[in-house]
Amino acid sequence: MSEVISKASAAKQAATVLNRLTAQEKNEGLLLMADALIAEQDRILKANEEDLARGRDNGTSPSLLDRLRLTPARLQDIADAVKMIVGLPDPVGDLLESIERPNGLKIEKRRVPIGVIGIIYEARPNVTVDAATLCLKSGNSVVLRGGSAALSSNRSIISVLREALSRSAIPADSLQLIEDSGRGSVDEMLKLNGLLDVIIPRGGASLIQNVVQNATVPVIETGAGVCHTYVENTADYAMAEAISLNAKAQRPSVCNSMETLLLQESFARAHLAKLSETFREAKVELKGCDIVRELVAWANPATEQDFATEYNDYILNVKVVKDLDEALSHIARFGTKHSECIVTEDAINAERFLQEIDAAAVYHNASTRFTDGFEFGFGAEIGISTQKLHARGPMGLPALTSTKYRVVGTGQIRS
Amino acid sequence: MSEVISKASAAKQAATVLNRLTAQEKNEGLLLMADALIAEQDRILKANEEDLARGRDNGTSPSLLDRLRLTPARLQDIADAVKMIVGLPDPVGDLLESIERPNGLKIEKRRVPIGVIGIIYEARPNVTVDAATLCLKSGNSVVLRGGSAALSSNRSIISVLREALSRSAIPADSLQLIEDSGRGSVDEMLKLNGLLDVIIPRGGASLIQNVVQNATVPVIETGAGVCHTYVENTADYAMAEAISLNAKAQRPSVCNSMETLLLQESFARAHLAKLSETFREAKVELKGCDIVRELVAWANPATEQDFATEYNDYILNVKVVKDLDEALSHIARFGTKHSECIVTEDAINAERFLQEIDAAAVYHNASTRFTDGFEFGFGAEIGISTQKLHARGPMGLPALTSTKYRVVGTGQIRS
Numbered sequence: 001m002s003e004v005i006s007k008a009s010a011a012k013q014a015a016t017v018l019n020r021l022t023a024q025e026k027n028e029g030l031l032l033m034a035d036a037l038i039a040e041q042d043r044i045l046k047a048n049e050e051d052l053a054r055g056r057d058n059g060t061s062p063s064l065l066d067r068l069r070l071t072p073a074r075l076q077d078i079a080d081a082v083k084m085i086v087g088l089p090d091p092v093g094d095l096l097e098s099i100e101r102p103n104g105l106k107i108e109k110r111r112v113p114i115g116v117i118g119i120i121y122e123a124r125p126n127v128t129v130d131a132a133t134l135c136l137k138s139g140n141s142v143v144l145r146g147g148s149a150a151l152s153s154n155r156s157i158i159s160v161l162r163e164a165l166s167r168s169a170i171p172a173d174s175l176q177l178i179e180d181s182g183r184g185s186v187d188e189m190l191k192l193n194g195l196l197d198v199i200i201p202r203g204g205a206s207l208i209q210n211v212v213q214n215a216t217v218p219v220i221e222t223g224a225g226v227c228h229t230y231v232e233n234t235a236d237y238a239m240a241e242a243i244s245l246n247a248k249a250q251r252p253s254v255c256n257s258m259e260t261l262l263l264q265e266s267f268a269r270a271h272l273a274k275l276s277e278t279f280r281e282a283k284v285e286l287k288g289c290d291i292v293r294e295l296v297a298w299a300n301p302a303t304e305q306d307f308a309t310e311y312n313d314y315i316l317n318v319k320v321v322k323d324l325d326e327a328l329s330h331i332a333r334f335g336t337k338h339s340e341c342i343v344t345e346d347a348i349n350a351e352r353f354l355q356e357i358d359a360a361a362v363y364h365n366a367s368t369r370f371t372d373g374f375e376f377g378f379g380a381e382i383g384i385s386t387q388k389l390h391a392r393g394p395m396g397l398p399a400l401t402s403t404k405y406r407v408v409g410t411g412q413i414r415s
Numbered sequence: 416m417s418e419v420i421s422k423a424s425a426a427k428q429a430a431t432v433l434n435r436l437t438a439q440e441k442n443e444g445l446l447l448m449a450d451a452l453i454a455e456q457d458r459i460l461k462a463n464e465e466d467l468a469r470g471r472d473n474g475t476s477p478s479l480l481d482r483l484r485l486t487p488a489r490l491q492d493i494a495d496a497v498k499m500i501v502g503l504p505d506p507v508g509d510l511l512e513s514i515e516r517p518n519g520l521k522i523e524k525r526r527v528p529i530g531v532i533g534i535i536y537e538a539r540p541n542v543t544v545d546a547a548t549l550c551l552k553s554g555n556s557v558v559l560r561g562g563s564a565a566l567s568s569n570r571s572i573i574s575v576l577r578e579a580l581s582r583s584a585i586p587a588d589s590l591q592l593i594e595d596s597g598r599g600s601v602d603e604m605l606k607l608n609g610l611l612d613v614i615i616p617r618g619g620a621s622l623i624q625n626v627v628q629n630a631t632v633p634v635i636e637t638g639a640g641v642c643h644t645y646v647e648n649t650a651d652y653a654m655a656e657a658i659s660l661n662a663k664a665q666r667p668s669v670c671n672s673m674e675t676l677l678l679q680e681s682f683a684r685a686h687l688a689k690l691s692e693t694f695r696e697a698k699v700e701l702k703g704c705d706i707v708r709e710l711v712a713w714a715n716p717a718t719e720q721d722f723a724t725e726y727n728d729y730i731l732n733v734k735v736v737k738d739l740d741e742a743l744s745h746i747a748r749f750g751t752k753h754s755e756c757i758v759t760e761d762a763i764n765a766e767r768f769l770q771e772i773d774a775a776a777v778y779h780n781a782s783t784r785f786t787d788g789f790e791f792g793f794g795a796e797i798g799i800s801t802q803k804l805h806a807r808g809p810m811g812l813p814a815l816t817s818t819k820y821r822v823v824g825t826g827q828i829r830s
Binding site for chain 2: 016019020099101105107112114115193197198212213216218219220236238239242243245246250332350354355356358359360361362363364365366367369370371375376377387388389390392393394402403404405406407408409410411412413414415
């Protein structure tokens with residue numbers, strides 16, 4: 001039996017126990033995990049040092065090494081994040097519908113754990129703890145398959161967490177790490193119908209597309225964001241400047257940052273000279289359509305390909321549009337259904353934008369950077385779904401649950 | 416451009432219009448569809464006669480021919496079903512969550528159409544109308560790919576329905592029929608990410624498994640039912656007999672009928688002789704474990720394979736179990752997570768069963784035959800989901816929707 005099958009089978013078995021635990025029993029196990037991360041930090045940091053040394057030998061870039069690095073302070077943050085999840089309400093058991101039928105049948109629809117969740121991700125060891133905690137809190141077993149660059153760290157973390165769980169009601173087998181870092185172990189997980197109930201990929205576009213294209217297990221896609229901000233002539237200039245600068249430059253590397261700014265023509269002619277200076281001060285490179293380049297001498301030309309690109313960087317496309325309809329068409333063509341914003345004082349156009357844009361989150365007069373489980377008040381986030389089924393947008397704990405109909409009768413039969 | 420791509424593209428374009436229609440505008444279009452099915456029944460029945468003639472020439476079985484056959488009365492039933500769906504509430508726009516954040520952001524989570532739904536199904540022309548109506552009512556375009564045996568009927572029905580829609584606010588292009596009945600058109604649909612948002616297969620196990628195994632488009636699986644009824648020693652005999660007979664024999668061909676009856680030992684020893692006579696009168700063949708065969712001389716032996724089989728027929732496995740734990744293990748091993756029932760007067764065991772069984776619907780003292788959108792009071796059903804994501808169990812109109820977060824601010828930016 002392969003490592004993947006044997007660990008997924010153990011996780012499935014453990015899920016039947018986990019499914020029955022109370023919120024308190026689960027929280028006690030999670031708190032032991034948080035404490036163990038601190039108590040056993042020397043082991044974890046030593047293992048992390050092995051990954052870092054191997055990374056340096058392999059010529060890994062400083063920014064990737066930084067994402068891989070654990071420190072006592074970072075471990076404390078990770079442990080604190082576990083404790084914060086402990087404080088969130090347990091979605092399992094929530095009553096979603098209650099129906100009493102004319103024949104007397106009482107039907108309840110309640111949240112239940114999904115079962116076994118597979119997570120395929122890249123080299124950030126904090127994801128290991130975060131994903132494990134969210135899955136266990138919502139009553140699910142989890143099979144983690146992290147990147148090879150973090151294998152020593154992940155192995156050490158999972159060993160520490162499983163030891164902690166063995167002193168709790170949560171079965172240690174609820175938490176599994178696939179250590180085979182070959183491509184074959186991912187391929188095997190993608191086809192593991194019957195043992196894995198869902199796979200959530202977390203990482204770059206190529207990792208996600210490999211999962212989406214090849215999995216027969218259901219997938220929750222957390223995808224790319226080519227997000228737009230459309231500013232109308234009626235917009236307040238200061239608000240438009242603040243929102244567009246925030247959406248682009250507050251943290252360009254994330255999926256909810258803006259890639260393209262659409263400006264209605266009079267607004268552009270009145271304000272783009274000034275607005276472009278604001279972006280220049282923030283070290284944002286501009287790529288523009290012809291009118292933009294007429295107004296901003298230093299802007300480079302924007303190609304069709306640019307409009308389709310998620311830069312995740314200090315680069316911004318700017319395009320002048322005639323009206324709302326042209327903005328809607330541009331977004332329908334180039335958007336990735338993630339987060340889209342209109343800045344306007346025109347309530348009718350705002351409502352049309354909110355209604356007609358097909359995206360997980362649509363904004364009127366606020367930065368797209370708010371598309372985030374914490375900013376939405378969920379207290380946690382397993383990712384931002386860009387698909388339309390099951391969960392869309394920031395996913396908190398309820399996104400990690402399924403439902404069950406409980407039907408109680410007194411002998412009813414169907415006629 | 417292939418037929419599939421060109422029709423799916425037209426459906427996607429139409430979905431942007433459909434998305435904005437009011438419930439009343441959609442209902443007006445659906446009522447025109449219902450009327451047209453009656454007004455144009457001669458055309459439809461003539462086309463149906465072509466399918467029937469071809470079927471007879473090909474040696475199609477009488478029962479399949481009967482499923483294919485349309486009559487004025489059946490068309491009236493189909494039109495009445497459309498009108499019933501018109502009477503159901505429109506789920507689009509429903510407010511699911513309302514959040515006001517400390518920074519003043521107002522966040523609403525509302526139901527929106529999914530977009531374009533692909534339906535792959537077999538040779539029942541009533542499914543053509545039913546699926547089309549449910550998708551349009553919930554604001555979705557639909558691309559139908561029916562079986563070749565019903566192609567003339569489906570082509571005629573879709574032509575009538577599209578003519579009706581052309582007199583309404585619903586774009587006729589919301590409704591598409593793939594006429595290419597080769598396997599290639601199914602394969603093409605399964606990979607049509609970006610044009611189809613979801614595929615719902617409706618039909619036998621091999622059709623569904625082909626879709627699940629090969630689609631890269633998200634799928635809602637409507638699957639097999641190996642359903643159990645477990646009767647404890649404390650059960651009321653008359654209730655246990657009525658429920659188990661109903662679950663097996665009221666309509667054996669459907670997914671929510673029972674395939675295996677589990678009896679606690681004392682109940683079996685006290686009642687199986689009598690109960691088996693009831694099944695014999697209903698022409699149900701019994702297959703049993705050793706104890707069952709000791710108690711019922713005419714029962715055949717039940718193999719492991721039998722316990723895993725969805726008979727959809729007048730055949731029933733009967734097995735004696737020691738207690739609830741053995742019943743739970745058997746169901747965990749052989750069940751398909753569809754519908755499972757316990758008949759007992761023991762409230763504690765009933766609760767354990769409802770809690771621990773992993774299935775779309777779990778029953779205490781009622782027949783599994785109630786797992787059905789109409790019986791649950793949803794007024795419609797696009798299928799019974801046996802997967803855990805998005806929708807589980809009977810799917811009414813809300814299962815055909817996604818959600819969107821609408822965020823309204825006054826200039827908020829993220830710090």
